Amino acid sequence: MPSGPYDADAVEEKWQERWLDEDTYAYRExxxxxxxxxxxxxxxxxxxxxxxxxxxVYGTVLQDIVARFTRMQGExxxxxxxxxDNGIASERLTERELDIRHQDFERREFQQKCREVCAExxxxxxxxxxSFGFSIDWNNTYRTIEPRVQRISQLSFIDLYEQGKEYRxxxxxxxxxxxxxxxxxxxxxxxxxxxxxHDISFDVVDAEAAGQEEFTISTxxxxxxxxxxxxxxxxxxxxxxxxxGEQARIPLxxxxxxxxxxxxxxxxxxxxxxxxxxxxxxxxxxxxxAHDLDLRVxxxxxxxxxxxxxxxxxxxxxxxxxxxxxxxxxxxxxxxRWPITHTVNVHERCGTGVEFLVADQWYVEMLDSTDExxxxxxxxxxxxxxxxxxxxxxxxxxxxxxxxxxQRSSGIPFPVWYCEHCDEAVMAEKADLPVDPLSDDPPxxxxxxxxHDEFVPEDDxxxxxxxxxxxxxxxxxxxxxEDAGEFTMxxxxxxxxxxxxxxxDIISFxxxxxxxKCYEHTGEVxxxxxxxxxxxxxxxxxxxxxxxxxxxxxxxxxxxxxxxxARFWAAGSSIGDDLPYQEKGLRAxxxxxxxxxxxxxxxDSLTPETPPEIDDEELSALDRWLLAELDAEAEFVxxxxxxxxxxxxxxxxRSFFWGxxxxxxxxxxxxxxxxxDDASAQYTLAVAHRRFLKLFAPVLAHITEEIWQELYAxxxxxxxxxxxxxxxxxxxxxxxxxxxxxxxxxxxxAAGETAMAxxxxxxxxxxxxQLPLNAELDTVAVYGxxxxxxxxIRNVMHVGTLETLDEEPEIESVVTGIDLDYSVVGPEYGxxxxxxxxxxxxxxxxxxxxxxxxxxxELTAEEFTIERERQFTGEGEMLETxxxxxxxxA
Ligand SMILES: [Zn+2]
Ligand SMILES: [Zn+2]
Numbered sequence: 041m042p043s044g045p046y047d048a049d050a051v052e053e054k055w056q057e058r059w060l061d062e063d064t065y066a067y068r069e070x071x072x073x074x075x076x077x078x079x080x081x082x083x084x085x086x087x088x089x090x091x092x093x094x095x096x097v098y099g100t101v102l103q104d105i106v107a108r109f110t111r112m113q114g115e116x117x118x119x120x121x122x123x124x125d126n127g128i129a130s131e132r133l134t135e136r137e138l139d140i141r142h143q144d145f146e147r148r149e150f151q152q153k154c155r156e157v158c159a160e161x162x163x164x165x166x167x168x169x170x171s172f173g174f175s176i177d178w179n180n181t182y183r184t185i186e187p188r189v190q191r192i193s194q195l196s197f198i199d200l201y202e203q204g205k206e207y208r209x210x211x212x213x214x215x216x217x218x219x220x221x222x223x224x225x226x227x228x229x230x231x232x233x234x235x236x237x238h239d240i241s242f243d244v245v246d247a248e249a250a251g252q253e254e255f256t257i258s259t260x261x262x263x264x265x266x267x268x269x270x271x272x273x274x275x276x277x278x279x280x281x282x283x284x285g286e287q288a289r290i291p292l293x294x295x296x297x298x299x300x301x302x303x304x305x306x307x308x309x310x311x312x313x314x315x316x317x318x319x320x321x322x323x324x325x326x327x328x329x330a331h332d333l334d335l336r337v338x339x340x341x342x343x344x345x346x347x348x349x350x351x352x353x354x355x356x357x358x359x360x361x362x363x364x365x366x367x368x369x370x371x372x373x374x375x376x377r378w379p380i381t382h383t384v385n386v387h388e389r390c391g392t393g394v395e396f397l398v399a400d401q402w403y404v405e406m407l408d409s410t411d412e413x414x415x416x417x418x419x420x421x422x423x424x425x426x427x428x429x430x431x432x433x434x435x436x437x438x439x440x441x442x443x444x445x446x447q448r449s450s451g452i453p454f455p456v457w458y459c460e461h462c463d464e465a466v467m468a469e470k471a472d473l474p475v476d477p478l479s480d481d482p483p484x485x486x487x488x489x490x491x492h493d494e495f496v497p498e499d500d501x502x503x504x505x506x507x508x509x510x511x512x513x514x515x516x517x518x519x520x521x522e523d524a525g526e527f528t529m530x531x532x533x534x535x536x537x538x539x540x541x542x543x544x545d546i547i548s549f550x551x552x553x554x555x556x557k558c559y560e561h562t563g564e565v566x567x568x569x570x571x572x573x574x575x576x577x578x579x580x581x582x583x584x585x586x587x588x589x590x591x592x593x594x595x596x597x598x599x600x601x602x603x604x605x606a607r608f609w610a611a612g613s614s615i616g617d618d619l620p621y622q623e624k625g626l627r628a629x630x631x632x633x634x635x636x637x638x639x640x641x642x643x644d645s646l647t648p649e650t651p652p653e654i655d656d657e658e659l660s661a662l663d664r665w666l667l668a669e670l671d672a673e674a675e676f677v678x679x680x681x682x683x684x685x686x687x688x689x690x691x692x693x694r695s696f697f698w699g700x701x702x703x704x705x706x707x708x709x710x711x712x713x714x715x716x717d718d719a720s721a722q723y724t725l726a727v728a729h730r731r732f733l734k735l736f737a738p739v740l741a742h743i744t745e746e747i748w749q750e751l752y753a754x755x756x757x758x759x760x761x762x763x764x765x766x767x768x769x770x771x772x773x774x775x776x777x778x779x780x781x782x783x784x785x786x787x788x789x790a791a792g793e794t795a796m797a798x799x800x801x802x803x804x805x806x807x808x809x810q811l812p813l814n815a816e817l818d819t820v821a822v823y824g825x826x827x828x829x830x831x832x833i834r835n836v837m838h839v840g841t842l843e844t845l846d847e848e849p850e851i852e853s854v855v856t857g858i859d860l861d862y863s864v865v866g867p868e869y870g871x872x873x874x875x876x877x878x879x880x881x882x883x884x885x886x887x888x889x890x891x892x893x894x895x896x897x898e899l900t901a902e903e904f905t906i907e908r909e910r911q912f913t914g915e916g917e918m919l920e921t922x923x924x925x926x927x928x929x930a
Contacts, residue, residue: 046637048602052742065175067118075533079115085122089129092168094576101610108738112779120180125158127504190474193507194455217343218392229388239376245287258310263361266349267317267338274305291373319396404442421569423684424616434548451501457482461492471522509553540567574618605629611690651726652719663724665792671782748774795829797921802837824924857907
C-alpha cells in the first residue's frame with residue numbers, strides 16, 4: 041500500500057469514474073433466477089426546481105447503504121434514478137431562470153423552454169449526484185415528461201376511466217388564485233395568519249314577521265358579502281329561531297337571501313348566526329349541496345372580484361376587503377372590528393390562501409376505497425413502524441376525491457376530446473398514446489352519443505402526482521399490449537418493488553397516491569417495504585431554509601470533507617428521525633477513515649502476500665476469540681442493516697474495529713509477528729482485515745474499494761462478472777463480493793475479553809516503565825476469568841509464572857484527599873477556612889461517621905467530600921482492568 045496519509049480526494053474521484061465506466065452497479069437482468077433474487081428500489085425522482093441539497097444527499101446515502109448491503113447478500117439490485125420535471129415546480133423554475141411569465145407564451149413554446157431549462161438542471165444534478173458515488177444504475181433513468189412516461193401516464197388515466205374509477209364533474213374545487221389552477225387536498229396546508237373579525241349588521245326583510253329589524257354576523261371575510269347566498273342558524277339556538285324562514289338583506293349589495301336552520305352552525309362563534317357564501321370554506325360547499333343554494337361567484341380564477349361584486353369588480357380580493365370594510369363603516373353596518381390570528385388553508389407551494397371555484401375537473405374516486413388503501417398500507421413493512429400512523433391519519437382525514445386536472449401550461453395532457461354538441465368525452469386509443477389532443481385528432485369521426493363531428497380538445501394537464509405515483513410501473517416497464525389486449529410488464533420480476541424509500545413529508549402525496557394507482561391497475565400492493573427518512577436540520581436543529589440563511593450546500597462540504605465522511609455522518613441516523621448537520625459528525629468520519637487506512641497499512645506490513653493456511657484448531661486462543669467475536673459482530677451488523685437501523689450498525693462496528701481490533705488485538709498481533717513471525721496471528725490478521733473491509737463497505741464505499749483493490753483484488757471470485765471489464769480479467773469491486781459468512785469458530789467470549797484486558801494492562805505496565813515489550817515478567821497473578829487463555833498471556837507478555845487467584849488481592853481503601861464545598865464552608869467558617877485547609881493538608885483531622893473534625897470545627901457531610909483510592913498492600917504492583925485485577929511481581 042502507498043505510504044503517507046489517506047488521500048480521499050484522489051481516491052474518491054478515481055473510483056467514482058471507474059464505477060461509472062465499468063457499469064459496476066448496472067442491474068443485471070440475466071442474474072435474476074426468480075423474482076425474489078431481484079431487489080428493486082423505487083427511488084424518489086427529485087422535482088426539478090433547483091440544486092442538490094442535503095435532504096437529497098442524506099436520503100440517498102441511506103438508500104445507497106441498503107443497495108450496497110443488499111448486493112452483498114446475493115441479490116441483484118435494481119437501483120434506478122428519475123427526474124420529476126413535468127409540474128408546477130419546473131414551470132416556476134423556468135419562469136425564474138428566464139425571467140418570463142408563462143402567460144406570455146403559446147403553450148408549446150413555453151413547454152419547450154421548460155424542457156431546455158430542466159435539461160440543464162438535470163445534467164448538473166446528475167453530476168452532483170455522481171460526485172457522491174451513489175451506487176445508482178445510471179443506465180436505468182427516466183424523466184416524467186419523456187414520451188414513454190407520458191404514454192404510461194395516459195394509459196393509467198384511460199384504464200381508471202374504463203374501470204369507472206374516474207369522473208369529470210362541474211363542482212367546487214380547491215383553487216389557488218396565485219398559481220391559477222385547481223389543486224388537490226394534499227397540496228394544502230394550514231398556516232397561522234393575522235386577520236380581523238368583523239361584526240356586520242344585516243337587515244331582516246320582514247321585520248314585523250320576525251319580530252326584529254336586524255341581526256349581527258361575525259366574519260373574517262367581508263369581501264365575500266357579494267357571494268352570500270344564505271344565512272344559517274343552529275336548530276337549537278332558541279334565541280334566534282324567530283329568524284328561520286325569513287329573508288335577510290345583504291348590506292352594501294342589497295340582494296336578499298334565505299335564513300335557514302342547520303346543525304353545522306357553530307353556536308359558540310360570534311353571534312351564532314353565520315352567512316354562507318359560494319364559497320368561503322368546506323362547510324359552504326356542504327351547505328350549497330345540501331340546501332341547493334344559488335351559486336354566486338365573487339372571486340375569479342386570478343383572485344380578482346367578478347361582476348357580482350358590483351363597484352368592486354376587478355379589485356384584488358385583498359383590496360376589495362379593505363374597500364368593503366370602509367364602506368360598511370361609512371353606512372354604519374360595521375359594528376365592530378378586532379384583530380385575530382387564525383388558521384388559514386393555503387397552497388403549500390406558494391403560501392396563498394386557497395379559494396373554491398366551480399369548474400369542470402377530473403377526479404379519481406378514492407373515498408369509496410379508503411378501507412382497501414388502509415389495508416394495503418398495513419401489508420407493507422414500515423421502517424420505522426411508527427410512520428404507518430401518518431399514512432393512516434391521512435386516509436382517515438380524506439374528504440375529497442383526488443382532483444387530477446390542472447389548468448397549467450406544462451405537463452402531460454389528458455388524452456381526451458369532448459363532443460362540441462353533447463359534451464360526451466372521447467378517449468384516445470391506447471395504441472396511439474401518447475397523444476396531445478391540442479394537436480392530435482380524436483380517434484372517431486363522429487360523436488358516439490349524438491353523431492356530431494366537431495370536438496373540443498381538453499387543454500388541462502395532469503397533476504404531477506398523477507404521473508409520479510406510477511414510478512413502480514414506470515420502472516417495471518408497464519405497457520399496453522394491443523395484440524394481446526392486456527397490460528404487460530417488461531420486467532415483471534421488479535413488481536411489486538422491494539423498497540420504497542422517501543421522506544416523511546410526502547407520505548400523503550407520493551406514497552399514498554402510488555398505492556392508489558398501482559393497486560387499482562394491478563390489484564397488488566406496490567411495495568414490500570417502505571423506508572421513511574427524516575429531514576436534515578441545521579446545527580441548532582432548525583429547519584434549513586434560504587430565508588433563514590442556514591443552508592449548508594453539499595458541494596461546499598464536499599470541498600472540505602471526504603464523501604465517505606459525509607456518508608458516515610448520514611449513517612448515524614435513526615431511521616425516520618430528523619438529523620442535524622454537524623461538522624463534528626463528519627470529522628469523526630474522517631478520523632475513522634484515517635484509522636482504517638493506517639490499520640490497513642499495518643496489517644499489510646505484518647502479513648505476507650500469501651497468508652499462511654492454518655486449521656482452526658491450530659489457532660491460538662486469542663486468535664480464535666477474535667474471529668469468534670468478529671463472527672458475532674458481522675451478524676449484528678447484518679441484522680441491524682437488514683432492519684434499517686443504520687446508526688446501531690455503524691456505531692457498533694466502529695467501536696469494535698477501533699477498540700477491540702486496533703487498540704487491543706492489532707497491538708498484540710504486531711508484537712507476536714515482529715517477535716516470532718507468529719503464523720496464527722498473521723492468518724487471523726488477514727482474515728479479520730478482509731472482513732472489516734466488507735463490513736464497512738456499505739457505509740465507507742470509496743476507501744474500502746481502494747484498500748480492497750490494493751490488497752485483495754483477484755483473490756476472491758465475485759458472485760458474477762461485473763460488466764464486460766471483468767471478462768478481460770479486469771475489475772472485481774468489493775461491492776460485488778459476498779457478505780462474510782461466519783467462520784463458525786467458537787470461543788469463550790468473557791474469558792477472551794478479560795485476557796485481552798490483562799494483556800493490555802501488562803503492555804501499559806511495560807511501556808510506562810520503558811521496558812522492552814519482550815521484557816521477562818517473573819510472576820503475574822490474575823484475579824478474573826482467563827480460563828483457556830493462560831498460555832497466550834504468558835507467551836505474548838513473556839510471563840514466567842502465571843497464577844490465577846481465587847480471592848481478590850488484599851486491597852485497602854485509602855483516603856487520598858478531602859474536597860471542601862466552598863459555597864457552604866466559606867460563609868459558615870469565614871476567617872477559619874485557612875486553618876481548616878491547613879489541617880486537611882497536614883493530615884491533622886479525623887473522620888467520624890459522616891463528620892470531619894478539623895481545626896476545632898466539626899464539618900457536616902454536605903460541607904466536604906472524601907476522595908478514596910483502592911491500594912494494593914501485598915507484594916508487587918497491582919493493575920486494574922474492568923474485569924480483572926493483575927498483580928505483577930517482576
Ligand atoms: Zn399556489
Ligand atoms: Zn355528442
